[in-house]
Amino acid sequence: EGGSKADFLLRELTQKARALGVDTSPGVLSPYANTLSADHPDQLPRDESLVARNVAAYVRWNAMAMVAKANLKNHGIGGHIASYASYSSIYEVGFNWFFKGDDLVYFQGHSSPGIYARAYVEGKLTDEQLNHFREEVDGGGLSSYPHPHLMPHFWQFPTVSMGLGPLMGIYQARFMKYLEARGFKEVKDRKVWVFMGDGESDEPESLAALSLAAREHLDNLIFVVNANLQRLDGPVRGNDKIIQELEGKFRGAGWNVIKVIWGTEWDSILERDTKGVLLQKLSSMVDGEFQAIQAKGPAYLREKIFSGDEYLESLIKDKSDKDLWQMTRGGHDPRKIYTAFSSAVKHKGVPTVVLFKTIKGYGMVRGEASMGAHNVKSMDREALLAFRDLYHVPLADDQVEALPFIKPDAKSPEAAFLKHRREVLGNFLPSRTEVNEQLPMPELSDFSEMLVSTEKREISTTMAFVRMLTRLVKDKNIGDRIVPIIPDEARTFGMEGLFRQIGIYAPHGQLYEPADSEDLMWYREDAKGQILEEGITEAGATASWIAAATSYANHHHTMIPFYTFYSMFGFQRIGDLIWAAGDSRSKGFLMGATAGRTTLLGEGLQHQDGHGLLMASTVPTIQAYDPTFSYELAVIIQDGLKRMYTDNEDVFYYITLMNENYTHPQMPKGAEEGIRKGAYLFSKGKGEGRKA
Template sequence: MADVRWRGEYPMNPKADPATSPALPSGPDDLDVLREIEQRVLWLSTAMIDHANRVRPNPTGLKVGGHQASSASIVSIMTSLWFGTLTADDRVSVKPHASPVLHAINHLLGELDESYLTTLREFGGLQSYPSRTKDPDPADYSTGSVGIGATAPIWGALARRYVEAHFGGAGAGRQYSLLGDAELDEGACWEAILDPQVAELGEVVWIVDFNRQSLDRVVPNMGGTRLQGMFAAAGWQVLTVKYGRLLEDLFARRGGEVLRARIDGMSNPEYQRLLRCGPEELRARLIGTGTGTDGHTPGSHISGTDGHTSGTDGRTPGTGGRTSGTGGHTSGTGGHTSGTGGDAETIAGLLADVDDATLHAAIRNLGGHDLSALKQAYEAIDDTRPTVIFAYTVKGYGLATEGHPQNHSSLLTADQLRALAVQVGADPERPWAPLAEGGRAARHCADTASRLRRTPRQVQEAGDVPADFGRTPHGTATTQAALGRTLFDLTRQAPGVGARVVTVSPDVSSSTNLGGWLNKVGVFATSERRNWFDDDAETILHWRERPTGQHIELGIAETNLVGLLGELGATWSRWGQPLLPIGVLYDPFVERALEPWSFGIYAGGQSILVGTPSGVSLGPEGGAHQSIKTPSIGIEQPGCTGYEPAFAIDLEWCLLAALARLGRPDGRSAYLRLSTRPVDQSLANVPADPAARELRRRQAVAGAYAIRRHERPAVTIAAMGAVMTEALAAADRLGGLGIGADVICLTSPGLLFEAMRGRGGHGDAPTWILDSVFPSQRATPIVTVVDGHPHTLAFLAGIHQVPGTHLGVTTFGQSGSLDDVYRYHGLDTDSIVAAGLDLVD
């Protein structure tokens, strides 16, 4: 190997001289064919971004954007994965900034028409980031919110296993995440990685595009070894593809181990600086005698790595690259390092036999751009546990901007784009020209498309969800307890529907009143596990884990809860089997989970999120667990209907209505805000007449109903949730003072707000609920009351433009008795009466 001379254009130029190119495998995995496809993917992804920014008219001058460098970084990884490894059962989450690469690949596979290639970031065109619901290009997962798309395949794997265990037909494919190394800064990643169930998901594979650059800089101390150790400690298989075949062959020469140690010892910025050097300066820096002058060669080729992991373990000789285990050493983080004494002489002697073109190519030859090395890594995946592959790459690989610290959003100039076209064999005048018809690359694309083509799934019906169980709760109860009772009744009255319910919680099953439900349906596990407390007479919560269980318990991480909830809510569209997922967590922590929950809805995951207990009605538990802003979430969250019922019967009706909207193409998620405050159920005054009862149910599901009407109202009290007790008491006291009060029980302010917009011609929401509950002839000054921020209900005064006073919580909560806490926040009966008197004075 010592006599080999490598061409400088390797591995990016498919026209490399066969006499000087390394030996390549033959057959369908022919690397020459893959390189030609790789080149076309690089060109298409780069040209799409260029067209969006420089060709398409932009009369407003607003920045269009796009990420040519981030896309180029992962082209080799995605080419090798799609055109050599994926199966039709596999699913892939693509890092947000690589959406043009996904579009380019799907175009080559015949899944995306050429006409869309000019619509990147255009209204109705290709989305900025992959989207399951908005993109004309098929995507397995929506990405765009850093860390959330990366973890989605973990929850997709768990959802697939659940469907397979309960209904079958979900297959057994791998779940891949392609993510940038910066995404590992996100806590959401580590919360998911550390959940105990994840270590059993052998179908999960993460491939980290390890280019060690952020938006603004080369990150100086992003150590691969530290990250590898964290994954390994969580039970993951860790593979590293650091150097490509060119560098490995240099390392195999006499003195090569000294060169390897020299590169391994560099900090990220020092190594990356080598990519911007001309031949003379590059040699000087490697030897350790560089002067620090620029020496940059315009349009230089590609790549760079930090060199943090030494690569002393796991090497597989002759694979065209290197797949290592979890070990290796960590370099220093400092600036310029230098060879000393005999080491410098050894490196100089080694480089003396290497021509400029070979050295230029070799210093960029990282494993994440070596198709053979990547193939070897994919073949080494252990499907008995999750796997992470650290693929060292160069941001901007193959572009004139490669390796520059500020290339994140940079665009090639017109001259640079033309030079790229020459490099990859494309025609800048016909940027979307297809691969040569009948050529090996075109045939391989067609074969790959056939291999990856999926059979369309017919969506099964979840069954008819009952609208009303026909019973009327009595005594004192809480809406939180009514949740478990409603689920029990569902399994009895509609067992087919009940079988599709799956509940999820982050270690709060018993404290959110799911204990009885859990005892009935069991806990989901991929295999049956012995319950060592099943013979303990004092055990109340029976933890029976088996594949038929319908409850999934996660660790205390709300982000994981809603991530899984979104994927369970998407099974109808992935495998044709609708689930009715209900996630339960403490209401104050809805805000912690809000972004991934919202993103799951955006991605098409239909589910019900239950926040309980809520508000300051917790009383003695104090401010740390008292939610204030969450009622607004029920109004503001797109794709979701928010409910806060006051009575058990309202909870039943609203929950059943929410379940009926899940698992279907026109489905919708829901958020239920529940309370632990006991409420006298007779206050609901549920009509005995069947027709009147049905009207009450329809109104409750639509957002509100009149719980009390006065013959001559002077004021209206509109209350929601647990404070309905105080609202009714205030109406009684006002009546004793000769002031008649209508009392409206609100269940969903969001639906009422949509009705108001619909009445004004903004949207198509039905408006009948406004005329039914707030008729103009009964318009009076209004007092609104909510155990949350008062602005939640303030819009109600605008229905008829009446004066209003809005009571609620605007400060952090306090510990104390319910009377003390309500008095402190102005939710008590006295405060409501006083507000009513002020309005009618």
């Protein structure tokens, strides 16, 4: 019965030992070795490996040349050679055999030159565009990092600032399951790929939602961590092992973990290690040592790992220094990468993370694994020739210093391979297309009850909004497209009536009888629920909102999200995600509730939000409003629905809601246009010389 039976027996034995009071290890860390066996059945197609290597040579060269040429032309313009150099084999295997045309890919931001280079080789980008890397102001250039607002037909997602991509990727995969549960679009074998660096994992957002992904069984999600062990200033974990640390976090959260640490050339040596001495030696070393080995060369590798121990020396007695230096890390071995990706896409039930050990600046000669690798922007003639030779780049000696952009001949085997693989996998990636449905929206007259005076009855704008939202979810044209998103504040805002009415999305339904089941507004979870109740996570709820707000492009099905949150815990908590929403061309409503002076007893001055509106006003794509009366709210929301979902403008709305109760007057005749513009005649002053 293989591995599953062995795993079952070990778990049973561990549980028995713990029941007897034995202090066992947590069992979340595996040895510092590859997860998958060398004889795994999923192997890189041999008949395509050579031509794929040749394609990669073009891509690698162009990625390096793009950054180097840009900095020769404009000194200090920036860009990163080393980041893509450590990622290149991983991406190439993905592009050639695994990234399907409808997959969603969060590319690691600093590796963008390699993605542009691949698109150039595939014929999607031109020499002119590559010659204007980081020069997009006048149009036609290439943005520094993934940026759908600047390149709306190319990039799917913005992934800089670091840490945002992993968080948004998890909620994107979850939103796909939500769409399927509600009958809008099947997930099928579509995947969300999230590429992140090991240093990026220190950003709190990057790992914040791991448990959500596991407990909701997001097997449509694959994380790929490029563990090159190097940050800008130095090692990610000089005195420890980042791969082992991340394995513990992911496995502890319930993920399937695949580690790819050693390349194929290590297999025979590890097989000889029948006593486990080499594995123990490697497990005892820290990342700072591995970085020093890579920077200092093969003689140092021999000395540091094998010398001084007769048994270890016997394992490599037939290996020259050149042989040892070809024993690379797993993330640079297409054979290991292919096997890992093949296993990942087939895994069912939980999300998968693949932890690849790589080398920062791989192939850059002098910059490889150095402390300053991240900041290298150019290469001299000697380094260029070495780079060319290592990767079999088809350039003569007298051509390399000109840094030409190169691509295979249209009739070459490489061009045929690229064309064939895309025919098998589908559309080129990255690629972003919008389906702008012109949805019929309610007229302002449909909210007539909000346009008249409340007379002596006092209400808040929050109460008025809840009534409007309740009306919208019942609308025959757009009701099922409304996505209410709440970060555990529904009862604060008086929205709990929606629990029973439209249900809270829970992929497994409600497996318990809630304590308030006999109440009118009971807490109802449902596998087809409409509300996304995110809990106490403003960042997670915002990422959830972004997934819904970009559904028109990423899933070709327009959804209308209303994220209602305590305004004081809004922009200063998740400001970077708001900019990412704008970069993503999001459409939807952010409802900043309990804005202005709070009336909740005991909340204190820190809850008296006066700056959220100002912060919203700084984002170019936000339409920010601070309505006082229910008719203003009705005009603004109805106009927003029309602008975003009928006229298809690339904007989104931030609207404040107050919880103070007071009487609301009738809307002055003809005030609609002024409300939309931000100022209107509320009442005329009496007498002469009065000033507003």
